[in-house]
Amino acid sequence: MDAEFWSVFFRYFDRVIGPSIFATLRMISAIMIIGTLFGFIVAVLLILYGPYGLDHRPRLYKILDFLVNSIRSFPVLILIVAMSPVTKQVMGTTIGERAAILPLAIAATAFIARLLENSFIEVDKQLIEAAQSFGATSIQIVFRVIVKESIPSMISTLTLTAITFLSATTIAGAVGGGGLGAVALNYGYQSFNNVILYTCVLILFIMVWFIQFIGNLLYKRSQ
Amino acid sequence: MNRFFKTLLLALCITSLLFTIGCSQQSSQEVASAEQERVALKIGTLSTFEPVIPWIEEEMKELGYDIEHIVFDGHTLPATALGNKEIDGLFHNHKPWIETFNSLNSTNLVVPEPYITYGPLAIYSLKHDSVEDIPQNAQFALMGDPTNMERSLIILQDVGLITLGDKTGEFYSIIDIEENPKNIRILETESATTVRSIEDVDAVIVYAHRMMQASLDPTSYIYADPESANYPQSLVVNEGNENEQWVIDFLAITQTESFRDKFNEYYQGSYILYE
Numbered sequence: 001m002d003a004e005f006w007s008v009f010f011r012y013f014d015r016v017i018g019p020s021i022f023a024t025l026r027m028i029s030a031i032m033i034i035g036t037l038f039g040f041i042v043a044v045l046l047i048l049y050g051p052y053g054l055d056h057r058p059r060l061y062k063i064l065d066f067l068v069n070s071i072r073s074f075p076v077l078i079l080i081v082a083m084s085p086v087t088k089q090v091m092g093t094t095i096g097e098r099a100a101i102l103p104l105a106i107a108a109t110a111f112i113a114r115l116l117e118n119s120f121i122e123v124d125k126q127l128i129e130a131a132q133s134f135g136a137t138s139i140q141i142v143f144r145v146i147v148k149e150s151i152p153s154m155i156s157t158l159t160l161t162a163i164t165f166l167s168a169t170t171i172a173g174a175v176g177g178g179g180l181g182a183v184a185l186n187y188g189y190q191s192f193n194n195v196i197l198y199t200c201v202l203i204l205f206i207m208v209w210f211i212q213f214i215g216n217l218l219y220k221r222s223q
Numbered sequence: 224m225n226r227f228f229k230t231l232l233l234a235l236c237i238t239s240l241l242f243t244i245g246c247s248q249q250s251s252q253e254v255a256s257a258e259q260e261r262v263a264l265k266i267g268t269l270s271t272f273e274p275v276i277p278w279i280e281e282e283m284k285e286l287g288y289d290i291e292h293i294v295f296d297g298h299t300l301p302a303t304a305l306g307n308k309e310i311d312g313l314f315h316n317h318k319p320w321i322e323t324f325n326s327l328n329s330t331n332l333v334v335p336e337p338y339i340t341y342g343p344l345a346i347y348s349l350k351h352d353s354v355e356d357i358p359q360n361a362q363f364a365l366m367g368d369p370t371n372m373e374r375s376l377i378i379l380q381d382v383g384l385i386t387l388g389d390k391t392g393e394f395y396s397i398i399d400i401e402e403n404p405k406n407i408r409i410l411e412t413e414s415a416t417t418v419r420s421i422e423d424v425d426a427v428i429v430y431a432h433r434m435m436q437a438s439l440d441p442t443s444y445i446y447a448d449p450e451s452a453n454y455p456q457s458l459v460v461n462e463g464n465e466n467e468q469w470v471i472d473f474l475a476i477t478q479t480e481s482f483r484d485k486f487n488e489y490y491q492g493s494y495i496l497y498e
Contacts, residue, residue, distance in 0.1 A: 008391055015398045084419070095364065095410060095420040176364060176412040176420060186411060191369040192393050 012196060016183055021203060024179040027101055027169045032162055034105035039112025042068065044142055046113060047120040054128075054138040071110035076168045079103045080175055100169070100177035108165050112157065119153035120146050152222045159215025163208050170204075180204055262469060263289045267301030267313040270294060271432065272456075276314065278485050282476045288469055299324070305459060306330035312470070317341070317454040331462035335470055338455035339477045340486070340494045344374060345444035345451075346382070347418075347434060348426035354382045354446055360406050361425035367411035369394040375428040376400070378448050379407065431493040441493035455497070 042064065048054055049061040074082065080103045084094045091098045123146045131145050147154075170181020180200045188197025264283075268276055276292040283290050293310060295301045301313040302324050316324070318334045325332055351357050365375040373394040379385045388401040397409055412420060418433040431441035458477075460470055476482055483496055 011391060011398055016396075081416070093423045095412065095416075095423050173367065173411070174413040174416060176367075176410040176416075178411065182367060182411060186367045186369060186372070187392070187396060191396070 009195065012187070013199075016187055017180075017196070017199060017203070020178050020180050020183045020200075023097055023177065024166070024169055024181075024207070027097060027104070027172060027177065027179060028162065028166050030101045031104045031108050031165050031169070032158070034101075035108025035112050035161065035165070036158060038105075038109040039116060042109065042113035043116035043120060044147075046117040047146065048138065048142060050117070050121075052121065052125075054141055068110045068113050071106060072114065074107070076104065076107055077171050077174060079107055080171065084175075095176040097172070097177045097179075099175050100172035100179075104165060104168055104172070107168070108161060111164070112161050115157040115161070116150075116154060119150040119157060122153065123149045152219055155215060155219045155222055159211060159219075162211045162215075166204070166207060166211065261287050261289050263291065264312070264469060265310040266290055266292045267295055267304055267310045267315070268292055269296065269298070269301070269315045272314050274489055275486065278482060279473060279476050282479075282482075283469075283472065286472050288472070302330070302332060302459070303328075305332060305461065308461065311464070312458050312460045312473070314339070314458055315456065316459065317456045319454060321459055332459050333462050333465050334455065334457050334459050335465040335474065337457075337474055337478060338497050339457040339474070340496050341452050341455050342494050343431045343441075343444070343447045343451040344371075344378065344428065345431060345447040346378065346426050346428050347421060347439070347444050349421055350425055352445065354384070357384065357405065357407075357425060360408060362408045362410060362423075364410045364412050364417050364420040364424045364427045366414035366417050366429065368414055369396065371414055372396055372411065374448070374450070377450075378428055378446070381448070382446050432490075435491055435493040441491055452495075452497075456494075 046061065046064055046068075049057040049064065051058075051061070053061070071079070080100060083103045083106070084099070087099050087102050088094050091102055093099050127145055127149065128141055131141050136144070167181075169177070169179050170184070172179050173182025173185065180203060184197050184200035187193060188195075188200060266276055273292070273294050276290065280290040280292065293301075293304075295304070295315075298316060298320075301310065301315055302321065304310045305313050306328060318338075321332050321334060324330065346354065348357075351361075363379070365372055369392075373396070376385070376387060376395045376397070376399070380387050384403075384405060384407050385400050386402040387395055387399050389399065391398055397411075410420065410424060417427055418429045418437045418439070421427050421437070421439070426445070431444070431447075434441040434443070458470065458473055460467075464470060477496075486494070486496060
């Protein structure tokens with residue numbers, strides 16, 4: 001651990017690892033914001049139109065259900081490459097961070113939608129019936145009863161998703177998205193540089209730990 | 224439950240039956256070849272050179288050799304199989320790769336001359352016609368794995384776009400770039416996807432073969448690395464076998480005019496035969 005080691009290490013940190021931390025953070029934030037927004041909308045529609053829903057519409061439900069299942073059946077890497085013509089149209093490029101965000105955000109949308117639907121279903125039916133007897137509309141029941149009741153489980157769902165998709169961003173290197181995964185693989189493992197490899201792992205570990213910490217904190221507050 | 228076991232039993236019976244048939248067929252083949260005193264050879268390859276082997280196979284048949292070619296799907300698999308003497312030869316990896324493989328594993332694989340072919344590594348661009356035309360802030364997609372990254376950076380230095388300082392790690396990487404007057408931005412991509420980014424960037428550095436796979440002209444490069452010829456891809460055998468008659472016959476076939484014509488027609492310049 002002499003001075004030379006540290007100067008080399010800081011050079012790597014400055015030019016390779018540092019930018020990749022920001023790349024990973026940008027990707028995971030974008031994925032989570034888009035995924036949560038659309039995942040929530042899809043989950044609300046699923047619960048409204050679903051078999052136990054307040055406004056049961058079998059055909060619409062089946063279409064949505066089919067879409068969520070189809071997206072969820074793609075392994076993330078395959079989704080990234082299979083979607084590249086769509087990515088080109090929407091984002092204007094098939095490479096780099098922006099190209100990785102779209103497929104991952106779509107995968108996250110489906111993932112969040114399914115998990116949130118599951119938490120919504122868990123809400124006590126008697127509560128819903130009680131609200132109905134007071135004359136509440138479907139929209140009121142969804143937002144004032146179902147969503148409100150499942151806030152703690154929504155928080156744990158989003159924590160889980162953030163950690164799952166943090167590891168998914170490490171695949172973004174396949175389309176030149178960079179990020180810690182690509183650095184760990186190219187500059188660490190394949191370059192026989194264990195310092196870089198385990199530094200990246202440690203940073204990912206800290207990120208996971210931090211996400212879980214915030215998740216737990218919010219979960220406690222929400223109860 | 225009863226039905227489940229019956230189905231399971233049936234499935235087991237069928238599998239074992241198929242297995243027995245498979246084994247007995249193999250042994251009968253071996254007997255047949257022994258009777259005719261023909262030499263059976265197993266050559267390993269990957270999909271890239273798979274079409275080449277049948278051309279050689281045909282010619283070798285007349286000389287009394289029966290080649291069975293085995294297509295692997297990972298770079299190290301044929302070399303491992305050859306090191307274990309499960310196959311007699313392989314045609315895929317380039318010579319420096321084989322040498323590294325030897326030093327990391329206790330194998331003694333050799334590449335006998337004459338060499339067959341090499342794949343040029345080159346700069347391709349759909350936007351610019353020459354290296355001089357490459358503008359300020361141009362984006363280059365390179366293959367991100369360290370060996371290819373190192374070769375690509377050296378190419379960028381050779382054409383005068385960047386200069387490299389001392390190697391920091393085992394390989395040259397972007398942290399070793401010292402001067403970058405045109406502020407070339409480098410995008411590190413997975414080697415299999417680099418060529419796909421050609422429409423999105425100013426230029427890519429890829430193997431000519433990748434261009435052919437992407438239905439682009441492999442000879443349309445704006446600069447080809449002259450070093451490429453030092454990476455021969457040829458027949459690889461275990462040390463001690465390099466002077467065997469079948470190796471000499473195999474390589475002799477690759478030097479014939481009819482083989483060269485077929486090869487060049489198929490690979491359209493994405494692989495170059497040695498003169």
